[in-house]
Amino acid sequence: MIYIRRMLTRSEEDHLKAIYGLQQAGPSAFTKDIAERLSTKASSVTDMLKKLADKGFVKHAPYHGAALTPKGRRQALMLVRKHRLWETFLVQRLGFGWDEVHExxxxxxxxxxxKLIERLDDYLDHPAYDPHGDPIPDRDGRLPERATRLLADCDVGERVRFTAVQDGSDALLQLLDSKGLGIGMVLLVRGREVFDGSLELVPKQGPACTVSVQVARHLLITPVHA
Ligand SMILES: [Zn+2]
Known part of the structure; x- marks a missing residue:
């Protein structure tokens, strides 16, 4: 039997990526959550899941949600790779802001x-992280290992490096810009407001600022040992 590699439609690819994203938080992705991510109807997600299951990308059990097969996961990782390499290119080489590149x-x-994506990777010198601090899968789908925590879970007195924005909307990125916070900065958590849990942060360079818990739940950090 000859295996013919068929191209997926944009909608099929979007569904794979949505399932991959949801599986970062749990073992399976539920129809209603996929529908919400893609701003579509649950009934059309159900149809698509059947289609993707027939093609061997997804395992789908009614009421138990969908999970990617190894083949589906590989496909999703390649989409994530392309997405993050393009974001890096747009910011590093075309001068876009980090809040302008997702769409x-x-x-x-x-x-x-x-061929295009491998040339792009060469041209950018094989970056491991995108402008939002998210890891870029390599051509074999491997991700760099890194232990991160949420800034919201840090203790007062901790010194941390701001490494990534998790599920950051453009509005959140603009808010971080206005506070002078960027990926790679070392921050001291100087205080926590008793009333609402907001955090006072002191960068190594630059003025101190305060972020709400809501913001701190989107910021990933790695500890810095003095
Ligand atoms: Zn993006």
Missing amino acids: VAEQLEHVSSE
């Missing part, structure tokens, strides 16, 4: 030329 990368990730 553009959502379109570019569906360009299927493998």
Whole structure:
């Protein structure tokens, strides 16, 4: 039997990526959550899950949600790779702000030329992280290992490095810009407000600022040992 590699549609790819994203938080992805992520109807997600299961990308049990097969996971990781490489290119080489690139990368990730993406990776010198601090899978789908925690869970007196924004909307990225907070900065957690849990942060350079718990739940950090 000859295996013919067929291209997936944009919608099929979007579903795989949504399932991958939801599986970061749990073993399976539920139809209603996938529908919410993709702003579509649950009934059309159900149809798509059947289709993706027939093609061997997804295991789908009614009421138990969907999970990617190894083949589906590999496909999703390649989409994540393309998305994050394009975001890096847009910020590093075309001068876009980190709050301006997600939507553009959502379109570019569906360009299927493998040669293009490998050249892009070479051109960028094989970056391990994108402008939001998210890890970029390599061509074999491997992700760099890194133990991160939420800034919201840090103790007063801790010194931390701001390493990534998790599920950051453009509005959140703009808010961080306005506070002078960027990826890679070392911050001292100087205080926590008793009333609402907001955190007072002192960067190694630059003025101190305060962030709400809501913001701190989106910021990933790694500890810095003095
Ligand atoms: Zn993005």
